[in-house]
Amino acid sequence: MQLCDDTGEKVPTGWTVTGASFEVEWPKDPQVASGIRSHFGARRFAYNWALAKVKSDMDAKRTDVSYPSTPWTLEALRKRWNQEKNEVAPWWGDNSKEAYASGIADLVRALSNWSSSKHGRRKGRKVGFPKFKSKRKDRNRVRFTTGTMGFEDDHRTIVLPMIGALRSMENTRRIQRHLAKNNARLLKRTLSQRWGRLFVSCQLAIKTSVVTPPSATMSKKDPRAGVDLGLRSLATIADSNGGITAIPNPAPLRATMNERRRVGRNLIRRIPGSHGHRQAKAKLVKLDRKAVYVRRESIHQLTCYLVDNYSEVKIEDLNIAAMGRSMGRRALRRSVSDAGLGAFKPTLTYKAERAGVKVVVVDRFFPSSQIHHNCTGRLTGAKLAKRLICDTCHVEVDRDENASLNIRDWSVISCGPVGSSALPVPRPFGTGGSCDDGMTHHRKRERKTASNTGGAQRGKNDPRASENEARRKNLEKGASSE
Template sequence: MIVTMRTKAQAQRVADITGGVIVVKNGKPTPKVQLQGDFEQHRAAVESVSVLFRLCDDAGEQVPSGWTVTGASFEVEWPKDQHKASLIHSHFGARRAAYNWALAKVKSDMEAKQQNEDHLSTPWTLEALRKQWNIEKNEIAPWWGENSKEAYASGIADLVQALSGWSHSKNGRRRGRKVGFPKFKSKRKDQNRVRFTTGAMRLEDDRRTIVLPTIGALQSRENTRRIQRHLAKNNARLLNCTLSERWGRLFVSCQLAVRTSIVSNRSPSKPNARVGADLGLRALATIADGDGNIKVFPNPAPLRTTLTERRRVGRNLSRRIPGSNGYRRAKAKLAKLDRKCVYIRRESIHQLTRYLVDHYSQVQIEDLNLAAMRQSMRRRAFRRSVSDAGLGSFRPTLTYKAERAGVKMVVVDRFFPSSQIHHNCTGRLTGAKLAKRLTCEVCHVEVDRDDNAALNIRDWSVTSPGLVEASALSVPRPLSGTGGSSDDGMTYHLERGCKTSSNTGRTQRGKNNSRTSEIKVRDENLVKGASL
């Protein structure tokens, strides 16, 4: 077995304890250790170093390590002691100060490098910047001893991640929008937060107290039983805690590693059933199972339902004097509406994903292009509705839940026209762009757009992408002989429809038009070959 640790130092410790051999690649040691015999006899030794490791067999195939990373968030009360409350704000400012110092250091090195190529710059790594901070902190921050060292490390780590994102985006190694160069953090705009990775972090046995380094004990407004019981039984390891302020309230987010047997002991109620889920705005999701049953999860649209009240509170806030009691009360009301929208949206996604993994063994979903959906109609109201539904959090939430429950998740090809093919006769569906009901050109039957799309997604197969049994929008590959089927049984589109309207933007339109022209030229050649 091969164990991959996070660092080379951890790998060396594992090798010394277990008698394993460090894997060498290109003459350099790697954080991988080759273990002899069964891994279970070395598990205790490996976990004594770290539980964040990957396990592979001798062939290189990754196997379950027995641990999974999860998290939980708890709201805590602001301390009544003014000294502790000011200490929390001091930690927030310390993180911001370290971030700005590191950013100024990086920018000064870049300017000096342009003037003198022999200038030695500080590497953009957490270790190098922290070492430089420890050298200069007595001069630039003589008050550094009032806060935990983790506050400064948290700010430097955030900058390192931001620089990595900018560098990868600039070099084309990062997908999505271009990431700009990091900017300085201001007290007015920056979100107050600080992350602790070492020190006295624990959850007390009373299940109402969370202890953080330097700050001390904080009273939780929620019961911490869901993770404290695992920590007490040594079935989980606390990795880090993040203290943050949002809507004027304090939250502690705990990240921990839990044994896989603790979180994956559920099995679907329908072990051999497959379901297709079609996401939308009228309904959050329309799902169709193997028996043809259709279930609709309504879209709560929390922002739309509270929009009138938000406008009234916003007008009330604009008429108040900043800093007055009336201003603080109006601001608290607006924050309450924001908090309500976030919680409703998050809860609806959790209920939907939990239902899918609890009932079905295979879930098939769409590969949505949400950025294109927001720009499809070039209207602010439509973009607001797409964001209000919170569709972006559906796939990552379902991914980790399906992995823990052992449920297979299949992502349907993005260009599969699930809303343009009639499920019964495979004819083309026509109608308005956002019409709820569409009409088939072949059998002239009117069908529900969402129900029909859910059925098509359910029957989509990896072996025949773009095809649901037979499609009027496709043509078979030219026959190599006199048989009645193609060589590989695949079907190729004459035209493809993008459900997410990703061809509306200027840049995306050019890419899709070029791709469509290539597909048409290819399919025309296929048709000519078939006629010959």
């Protein structure tokens, strides 16, 4: 497989791009610490400088079509930076040239995202034109692609160009052993600040060891599993014998919610800039950080469990973004992002590839929670109810367990004979596929009229009207995938 890293460089076959992140201590030496901040600022400065050039070029082009504007490429903008840097930033020598290059590269990326989104070449949410970065809002970071890329032999020290040695909080051996054996090549390193802490993330290409999955008879793994991701429990796994394993949701935010509420109340009572305000803010940040770590860990444990125990894993193709928007109630939306479901698929995919496990993504419009697995009858119940009742055999089933079984047998259900009472299996939009059921059609029509009147009331020129329309469409998609 040919992989590309961000710079567009081809990674040869047999190599995989992967990353490792280490938290590093803020240097005790105030000079080194201010050097780090200076690098963050330099990246932002170059980004804003390049954006100002691009904007003034566009304005000049509007009045004079023959105006020679700088192309939106890293090379061209960097060349222009090198011509002008003595004038606009006489202090440029204080920071590594990589700091400026990474700012310009980020702008080039943002411009290309905007342009492909505008011309319909990019999926997903519309990307706006890049904005100037403010010190308050921009996340502090700087990327190094060349220069000293060293780790020291104590397995604790990471050396960055111009900045120097930083002490890692974690042993760096796990990537150094690859580098020592010449099995890996460092592509780039990013120094960034989050929650007031410093992190160095390394992107590296590693020689992939060829994994030959053991033959079905030799393998001790269960041949197949269906995974239903959810909010009640993080995942419900149906194995080939019909056994159900429910992985509980750690819901880290919910656990810390009371604590956050208390600290949040404390924070607004403090005077901004005071010692107490800083203290309360630090507490809040600590709770958030904890939540992120617990969430990440639970996704890692789940994906490792799946890859270790099954040779084929079927998962749903959830539209997490739409789910987060559509669930309606704030608490539900919060639990969608709380569960960190978005990280599940990418994490599972790369782990499965390494272990030779097959991942099957079930069609987004497969109504896994509406078909009774035993009799293919239709299930009814409240929108998010845990127990559902079958229309045909009147058996009460657990929504998540039933859905995981349906996902496990996905291809069987969609190809095999379907009972008259069963739902038609929907196909993706655009192929003339049927929708979930009559109810949905009815709801859709209702919503459409509602949105039309809403748009008329607000006036045709209101950009919110079309935005809401688009959101509503997404919402329906989300609801039908649920």
